[in-house]
Amino acid sequence: MKKLSVAYYRTSSNGNVGKEKDSKKRQQVECMGYAEKNNLNIEKEFYEQGVKGKDLIEDRQVFTEMLIFCEANQINTILFENASRFSRDLITQETGYRVLSSKGYKLISCDSPNAFIEDSPTSKMIRQILGSVSEFEKDNLVSKLKGARMRKREANKAKGILTKDGKGKCEGVKSYDEMNPELIKEARRLRRKNPITKKRMPYRQIAEKLYGMGYSTRNGKTFALNQVVRFCE
Numbered sequence: 001m002k003k004l005s006v007a008y009y010r011t012s013s014n015g016n017v018g019k020e021k022d023s024k025k026r027q028q029v030e031c032m033g034y035a036e037k038n039n040l041n042i043e044k045e046f047y048e049q050g051v052k053g054k055d056l057i058e059d060r061q062v063f064t065e066m067l068i069f070c071e072a073n074q075i076n077t078i079l080f081e082n083a084s085r086f087s088r089d090l091i092t093q094e095t096g097y098r099v100l101s102s103k104g105y106k107l108i109s110c111d112s113p114n115a116f117i118e119d120s121p122t123s124k125m126i127r128q129i130l131g132s133v134s135e136f137e138k139d140n141l142v143s144k145l146k147g148a149r150m151r152k153r154e155a156n157k158a159k160g161i162l163t164k165d166g167k168g169k170c171e172g173v174k175s176y177d178e179m180n181p182e183l184i185k186e187a188r189r190l191r192r193k194n195p196i197t198k199k200r201m202p203y204r205q206i207a208e209k210l211y212g213m214g215y216s217t218r219n220g221k222t223f224a225l226n227q228v229v230r231f232c233e
Helices: 023-037 061-073 090-102 121-130 134-159 181-191 203-212 225-232
Strands: 003-011 040-049 077-080 106-109
Touching (some): 003 061, 040 061, 040 077
Parallel strands (some): 003 040
């Protein structure tokens, strides 16, 4: 079974963004190739446009969204084309590496898998210096993520994507409402009262109808009765 991961791409200049440019394509090829060779499945790709390599990771909107996605889906492996896609600034790179490592993330530079763990004299010196400020950087990142999660909860609440206690959903495994709203619409349509007979289609029959339309569980099976009941609520 392949291990889940995400891929992060970054382009610092907006002049290098676009279908005719090869920056993102080059990064994709490198990350996809590494994933294929190392039994990894890239669950989602994140592309940061117009962000400089010296910008702190907690100030990057897409990077923050990626970490929220990783938390929600229990993913801890992040792929980069090379270490410079993570950061071109050594201080920023070492600080970010320390913070993310402490939170359980594994960073992989596809062109040089050991790039983030090399112990050069410069890296050792920087890591020693950063030891005194790492807690501040960690708290700063946690604060940024908390704010982003709150915004996501508010947005999901407005869309009707809720937790059992009625709050906007942010973390945890994605529901079918989030992944496939068309499935929910079809289930509710099938459950509507027949205008002629005044009867409703049984839930088990709805499950079979949905399966025939191409809707199935994550394992490719027919939905269970209790799942269909939730779809139709």
